[in-house]
Amino acid sequence: MAEHDENSPETVAQPGPDPHEQSLFEAPVMAEQERMVEAILFASTEPVSVKELNDRMPHGCDAAEALVHLRKRYEGRGVRVVKVGDAWAMRTAPDLGFLMQKETVETRKLSRAAIETLAIIAYHQPVTRAEIEEIRGVAVSRGTVDQLLEMEWIRFGRRRMTPGRPVTFVVTQEFLDHFGLESARDLPGLKELRAAGLLDNRLPSGMIPGVGASDGADEDSDALEGQTELFED
Amino acid sequence: MAEHDENSPETVAQPGPDPHEQSLFEAPVMAEQERMVEAILFASTEPVSVKELNDRMPHGCDAAEALVHLRKRYEGRGVRVVKVGDAWAMRTAPDLGFLMQKETVETRKLSRAAIETLAIIAYHQPVTRAEIEEIRGVAVSRGTVDQLLEMEWIRFGRRRMTPGRPVTFVVTQEFLDHFGLESARDLPGLKELRAAGLLDNRLPSGMIPGVGASDGADEDSDALEGQTELFED
């Protein structure tokens, strides 16, 4: 602190200052006063009143006037001089609030329930919740469907023209993009899955002949049917 | 995030973005980028790296260039834009420190041992405990190093590739920030000390008694290497 003698507080804030003596020291120029207000407002943990500014600044300063200049200087900047009650503070410009967020992206694996539900929708679309449950053999939680809707991988399709007019689910373009599919038709049927060794059967495949074949065939026609509906709307 | 949709990261970061599509979103003008850097630096007590600035600003921004403009703008003001290692921060001008009595936090008084140890680490980094002891001629107490580590003024550097693979100590960004240094290269008198050979860890091996002498000798060549490394980059 030794090198800043020209503004040294000792000079103006020494104990029991004599008013006559003080007048010997001229108040700093307005530009300097503006700097002072700027530094005080910047470093303060809470808004500072004009009185307090004047108390902290050297004798003869006019914090109110310095504030006018400072406020003008910060107009349109990323930081503003704002009045908070009777006091003053510096704040970041409200339109830049979005910068005060730091986004961290975390990638998680989709839960088993979610991916199964998604698979059923993809292969059977348009499909109702009841149908999904029938195929999966377990109830589909609301959260799972909501998650898939939120991810925009599924959306509501047309209502079924059956009693209760249940909503159906279909996959979205977003889904196709994510999985690199031109259309849901491109999803391989069970026969192909089996050929590719993707069926995680624990039984030797020879023991269950035919099952995949006929099922797969059903699937195909089903999927095609769904597709037509999907791409019609 | 709603108010800056045109630069929304979601828009440009969707899977498989088309490079042509990206160019549709122009980065904000430099004046606007400067405002953004201003707001981010202003709002943070910690120095912010250029990388983090770019991460938080809209796509296509050049924080490094905006910083050049901003730093210039704040020249001579009550608040300054300062470089701290690889990062940037806003700090009040040191000549206005006298206004801030209220803000002053009573810092823990460091012992003479701690101050000397800190200086040795700063000027000789990366430096091993044995080397510190050799320079000071006395064992370094655990408490001293712990205190400096706790204050986050020093941290562990890379291990020496010498027998025992001793850890080294280096100073931190926090240290640079506290003492208003842009980098460890800016330490006062560094050049003169180096020119005088006083930062060389030269040691006729095995002839000096006392603490850490032999260790120091082993690490001799390495220390020189380390220093070069540090001050070259």
Added chain:
Amino acid sequence: MSDDDLFQTAETGQEMSVAERLAAEALIVDVDGFEGPLDLLLTLGRTQKVDLRKISILHLAQQYLAFVERAKALRLELAADYLVMAAWLAFLKSRLLLPPDPTEEGPSGEELAAHLAFQLERLQAMRDAAARLMARDQRGRDFFVRGLPETVERVRKITYSATLLELMQAYSRIRTRDEFRPFVMDRDSVFTMEEALGRMRGLIGFAGKWTDLETYLPDGWSADPVRRRSATAATFAASLELAKEGKVELRQSDTFAPIQLRKREGRDG
């Protein structure tokens, strides 16, 4: 090594007279600031008021040894560093006093002294550097950080990932779950006796004439030999059951000739 290790004042003080204790404390005040032998040498060197590089190591060594003697006289415990340094200085002193022995290996007394001077100079340089460092503008004392920082909100954006493979595996899992029942049979190619019985019960009402058993095979079970075998066996077993029940009559004209059946009239009709 802290100063406390250096002189065990607390314990030794108990046994001393007041005068002795005062004398001891006087010395402690003197040495209180010393952190180690180099530090002490540096201070002793400074009292000679000369440039460290030109310091008389011999003179310094003598002063140091005198200091250690004095400290020992006060029965203060000296730390190992001090004693090692004392021994080394005594050795250095002897080297500096005696003419160099050309047959002896190792650094000369002058070289040792020069290095000691270097060490002292380096320590002094570090002390000065430390002082300059501490004299700098310091954060929180001379310059200040933002008083009211805005917290940077950490927005955790979670993206879920799934691969096409996982999707297909999930679907396969669901669709093949039914296959995992125990004792799974080839249901497609097996025509059970129950099925055959059910089928024949519905048909025999019209079978007034002898008809080949084979005509009772269900549609689509004749072409594939595997299926045909199963259907034939089931139908045959069913016809035996029906015959047992007295509902049909069976006949076979010759070995391996076709089996024929017809509805049995009369008994319950």
